[in-house]
Amino acid sequence: MNKQSDLMEIDENFYQNVYAEVAKIPPGKVASYGKIAELAGYPGAYREVGIAMSQAASKEPLPYHRVVYKNGALAPDYSFGGPDRQKQLLLEEGITFRSNDLINMEKHSWPNDSDYEQLTLFD
DNA sequence: ACGTTGACTCCTA
């Protein structure tokens, strides 16, 4: 089927779903905490996503550096073992930043409208 | 079982 298999059996764990969604973020793209929460089936639990990332940092090999604030800001300095570590990783993937260290979200946010393809054929 | 906590987000100044 297509890509709307989210609404079923999300009853695994919140963290598992979050990790699964984070793993889907392609290189050179980023997703916000809120978007991940939404995709994981828990819209509104964006703060938990942040916690899930901090937990994952020490146990799961996920591209959690691709999860950023909705406004394009990066995670706090005390994470990633250094203030510029995350930025460096993203730069190497081709992510472009604006003047104040904010990611150009219009360009790199994921998923994008074209990623979804609409399957709303009510005609 | 209730209160605290936190890699968030939104709204207002």
Added chain:
DNA sequence: CTAGGAGCCAACG
């Protein structure tokens, strides 16, 4: 555009 404060929600003690 930056800064501060309230609101949110699941995990933990």
